[in-house]
Amino acid sequence: MISVATWNINSVRLRMPLVEQFLKEAAPDVLCLQEIKCQEHQFPAKAFAELGYEYQAIHGQKGYHGVATVSRLPMSEFSRHDWQDNGEARHVGVEIPSAGGLVLENVYIPAGGDVADREVNPKFGQKLDFLERMTRWSEKIDRPTLLVGDFNVAPLECDVYDHKALLKVVSHTPLEVETLGQLQAAHDWVDLGRKHIPAPERNYSWWSYRTYWQGKDRGRRLDHMWASPDLAAQSRAHRIAEHTRDWEKPSDHVPLITEFDV
Template structure:
């Protein structure tokens, strides 16, 4: 058994008390964080060690972006890809090295949000997002190991992944062009969307609620921006998937909530 969590934490140092609470309550074997917003030397290693998480792969930068994978089980950093092609810290891959976990690969990724206008001619950030996904797709063609890719994809692909499909069709994160681009990535390796394996469409499934919503739970204007996808052989071993919505109500919350998938390896 191994459990893997993913969480866009929106500043790991600011929200370390919430991270600690989550780890104490849920105790996943591996936690993948996005948007850590710190350089590698600033990461709170000691706070994680005190919680029993002694293995790290941290790819950070000053003030923005950044990803980190921490674990109770041994791992080694496996890869860093610059799919943004501009030096931003948006990916780190690890291999679990304990023989009991069969060399499982976990790719932790933070896809660019893409700005406000879904038109690359007037919004360079939207073009960068599409190009990022295309580079990921070319990478996926060569994947040949049991692999889990997860993180904040910043796309809600299905109608049931958003609070109002029609109202969001022209909003970045749910436009047809983004959905089509993400589908090409899925098809490149035959990934299984583990969230929708265990919470089938059209069931409601959100992982993000804007800070602008005064009462996020009552309004429930959410989107499923966070994903955990597995290669076919690994997807067959997933036995449970959980969305921890209550974390959105904690003090000083991230606007995202953690996902956890359990595997019987």
């Protein structure tokens, strides 16, 4: 059995105490982080190693974005793609031999700005192009693969607190949902969040800092764990560590954890 967690931490150095608390509590074998917001030499590698996560693959940049995968199991870096084609650190892939050669791809898809129109908002176009490049990549995958991270898209009507109110809001527009659907179809990816927590059951992973998160529960399901069909058949449990959103100075995202019989 192997357990994998994913979490947009929104600054790993600022929130390392929360990461430590989560690792001691949930004890995943592997943790994938997005938005680490630091360069590779600034990553708290020693702190992770002291917690037992000595194997690390870090793709960072100064002040923004960045992804990192840390593991208690031996692993090696497998891939590093620039799907936005602009040098931003948004992906790192690893291979875990003891898990049957599992390939684990950790991605931070661009948020896309505030206006859902690539003509007036280049960031929205970059997001769509990023997803399109990932789609072409997905078509060529020939190994059991787990794709996790902050996708910045809530695809289903029940993945947001108010479907009609958010139809024109970036992260839930029909164009983004359609584009993400093409990515999913390219490899027959299985959405583990909805395999284990079927729609329309509530399944949020993000709440804005701007609104009181618990009282109004204005959540969206922006974080995802997708598996190749053969790997998905081996997933046995999936949960959302929603309580971490109530910790002191939390990330606006919460971790997802999936367990596999591999």
